[in-house]
Amino acid sequence: MTITTAPLHPLFAAEVSGINTTRPLSAETLAAIEAAIERYAVLVFRDQRLTDDQQLAFSQSFGELEFTGGTGISKPGEQRLHPAFADVSNIGTDNTLLARDNRRRLYSLGNMYWHSDSSFKPVPAKYSILSGRMVAERGGETEFADMRAAYDALDDATKAEINDLVCEHSLIHSRELMGFGELTEAERSSMQPVRQVLVRTHPDGRKSLYLGSHIGLIIGWPVPEARAFLRDLTEHATQRAFVYAHHWRPYDLVMWDNRVTMHRVRRYDNNKPRDMRRTTVAGITPTVAQAAE
């Protein structure tokens, strides 16, 4: 099977055609997808009518999957989907829409802030693979920002200043920022901060910014100074020139590299179902040694 890619943005993101992700793929095809994501960071596959099992199989061909159970506020038994899925929907286990003040809904509003998946884990995610089963008619776009282009566009003084900075990421911070409210003791203890470098260097030598709403501080900096600085950097990194907005069609499958992008969801009408299912390919190595306990 040959694949073709058509760029969706001047800097990154491409639509891939000639692939049926519901069926097992050859080593050659997988290599072609990996080469494409290496180059474009975000890949869009149209009309992929995947079942959950097929999405799992497709995702597993790129590596070990993350299990989302045990992160955030989801508890075993309260999940609608297999534990390897992040349920990015507004639908409850009883298949009805989550109420406006539903805790899981409010928690998921954190996805409206720019982030990189699982940056709060010691080994953060590699790829995310999101399947649009029921998409919003209006709004609900997923926006992606190219952190390689964002890094490249910094001036030399800033590049030098940030080169060795290490940040602390935690869900506690991003939930605080959004005013989520009280977390339980168990939730807090599952959200212990982890360290990540601010500038990632990739095997091909390219560098990218590693930002996101989970960052609460920069090691060695006064917190307010770090936060004001990170806001400026995030604003720089998410300026429109670096952003691709994905308008979902039903059964779009979008795959992105969390190591070189940030993303966020835009607002949509909570009175209509939006059913998106995410699988996450785990990363392999930490970005930096964690602090000694």
Next chain:
Amino acid sequence: MAMTIQPVQSDFVGEVSGIDLTRSLSRDDVAAIESGMDRYAVLVFHDQPLTDEQQCAFSRNFGELEVTLIGQLSKPEERRLGDRLELGDISNLDARNQVRARDDEKRMYALANRLWHSDASFRAHGAGYTLLHARIVPGKGGNTEFADMRAAYDALDDATKAEIEDLVCVHSIVFSREQIGFAVRDDGNADKLRPVQHRLVSRHPVTGRTSLYLASHIGGVVGWPTPEARAFIRDLMEHATQPRFVYAHAWRTHDLVMWDNRTTMHRARRFDDLREVRDMRRTSIKGTGVSAMPVPAAAA
């Protein structure tokens, strides 16, 4: 020489020339400046070597001066500019004229000025005009950026305009500081720190023009779950501060910039504040035009 105003962007920011603000102004001059403010929302006056006294005198042409909150919260020995509480010290200097240390509390507090805001929106009446005078400017950075909340409102789609028309936001100085990880201690000043409510959509008392009344001091929308409110306000802030609505002022010594807090937001940009000095003096006119609804002490 007659005063003239040169627009910087078609209807936003005017550069004023032909006027000496160190001298007392005629009624006509004051009226001309006010009408310039109504049109441009931000006015820039270059080469005005004002003393503190002259800045206060010029400012009083436009109404009663506001006493700054930070002034009220500070002890006399901490004030670099003496007991003139209506003069805000927007500098990185301490009472001994030394550059503040990296972890200095006042520095932490002031870092929130790098978030978009409208002065004193955390007070029941907000602020009308603010006047900021540059005494010492850094060699690099330290711009002040202004965003036009009238244009930002106009550019919203009709559905959003309808949705926000009657929304009321909760503003608090404690919230904007919390966002950057600085806890404001109340030290017996709880009454001055209590959240206030303002309508999100406001109409200018003179021109009738509609604006967004936004600020990083907003921590909630009345009747909305907090996370939903904050995400929505963030989206609106991002819309309202996109480059086409923003003017960046690169300061020269003795610039005086005056802006209308009811129709603009502003923020300071970073500079090397541990090595360079930036000394600005601020006066603010008490707000009159913002519809305010203080939160009752026992708020629901």
